[in-house]
Amino acid sequence: MSWLLPAALSAEPDAPARRSTRDWVVDSLCFVLGFGFTVLATADLLGWRTGVVREWYPDAGWVIWIDGLLSGIAGIGLWWRRRFLRQLALLALVLSTFSVAGAVTLMIMMLTVAVHCRFPVLAAYVTAGAATNLIFAAIRPDRTSGYWETVWWGVTIVVIISLWGMVVRARRELLASWRERAARAEAEQQLRVEQARTLERTRIAREMHDVLAHRISLLSLHAGALEFRPDAPPAEIAGAASVVRATAHQALQDLRAVIGVLRAGPAGADAAPERPQPTLSGLPALAGEARLAGDKVDLDIRVDLGEVPAGTGRTAYRIIQEGLTNARKHAPGAAVRVTVGGACGAGLHIEVANPLPVGIPRRPPIPGTGVGLIGLAERATLAGGSLTHGPDGAEFRLTAHLPWAATR
Structure with a gap:
């Protein structure tokens, strides 16, 4: 499901962030909306679509052409808005003083700054964006509304987009925090498992030493007696051999039990009970x-x-x-x-x-x-x-x- 996450969340901590499937979809949509609106708005302002020049912004043709050209460059730049965020944000801030064709591009850049920048940077950018509305309303006044109404609507849109971006950023930070906590919890669990395994193996090794050293020392004692007394009566030799056989059999049973514990996986409901440990x-x-x-x-x-x-x-x-x-x-x-x-x-x-x-x-x-x-x-x-x-x-x-x- 990592393709549903932004690259900043789906990439590994030490790996360079690459565009996820979601990023490709979002970037394509932003490019189409920003650049497409610029083309349509410029065509409307020049009267190419209807044959009538719009009366809302009765500007000279060269102003519309400059607006359309710069807004088109900014719209194309939306494809690399994450890599060149600072440069595109400054270009959008300059365009917001007079651009009509780049309105969608400017809103997308405001949202991008809100999502990817810290709050002090966002606060300064929102303040500058609100100030540019004063300049825009004076340079390109709207015939259908007054100066302060234009300013009010511009500031409202800037604040709404900024709040939306802050919500998206907070959600991403929360998801990243959850992933970090989950990874830390998994690492701690693995560490506890390794520590428990090491302690258990140490305990088993101690039990193996205590049990087998006792059995094998008995074997060595009896074997030494047979070696140093080859002329002993047959009854004594048979008795010693019987003890050697019984001790060896018991040692093999103890060894098999210890190795069985080492090889066995987690005990299930049907697992055989462990042999009772000796007490005093x-x-x-x-x-x-x-x-x-x-x-x-x-x-x-x-x-x-x-x-x-x-x-x-x-x-x-x-x-x-x-x-x-x-x-x-x-x-x-x-x-x-x-x-x-x-x-x-x-x-x-x-x-x-x-x-x-x-x-x-x-x-x-x-x-x-x-x-x-x-x-x-x-x-x-x-x-x-x-x-x-x-x-x-x-x-x-x-x-x-x-x-x-x-x-x-």
Whole structure:
């Protein structure tokens, strides 16, 4: 529908304005009206159409010819009235002091100035146009009306055309404002969508790190045990292989779930529900899984895990899971002590501690990204809590404090 708009509204902000279909139609109509009226009015004043010279403006022939010539030039110039607005406006102002044949051209130029110029410029132009009516009524008096009647009608027409142009200009400015607001709103919406997408992908990446690092570290631990004990009894080898298979299967399920979220579009009404996120109630199962892999995990739970809010419980679960994974990576075979305490209103306190490794480990270290603790600190901060980690005497200690708001 841009062809229905003026070029000033339909063109892009940084693109040069070109005539739209509407502009071609309006410019053609203005040219036909302005130049056509000049030809007809000049022919009437000279008596070519009826054979009788008009008595309203009984001027000399050379005056009519000059009026017709200059008015014709101005009428042709209407085709470029936007490009040469200042020059044509000044020519129209001069013609308005004596021209009869260019009346329509002068009104079109007055409307163009009102539409395309600021109010101070329009006010000065209207004042000058009203003043030229005093000169016109004296130079070319109308035999059918008096001097002041001619002046009054001229000023009235100038004011009406100016007001009309101001309405058109205000409407265009309003349309431009609406388009700008719509474009700004669309850009802000796109920005919000991109920010939401980035935050969601960051959250998914954090979940992928927490889940897969735990699973893969268990795989590496069991695979290392099989590698360093090739003479183990067949029952132990079969048990370790079974754990490796189950852990790999679970890791693939977790990976498939995360990738499915990344590939999926917006959730519809028939979309499958997401898998429930782990909470602190799953801590015993997490410890049991680690013990099954050969880790030494000692749980010291001093709160009712079912009373911890779901959001706080998820954060606490991920912190403990990453703590066990780090202990498995950097202190294999060391006993890990997990303490969970706190109270409603006072906050939830978590501590994961293990002895610092001594000497060279028997098996190759499990590779890692080195950003697990950084992600935990960010997770705890986003939850409104805090996290610290580092050596404490002969132990490596990971502590976190999470808010536990009292519920009504």
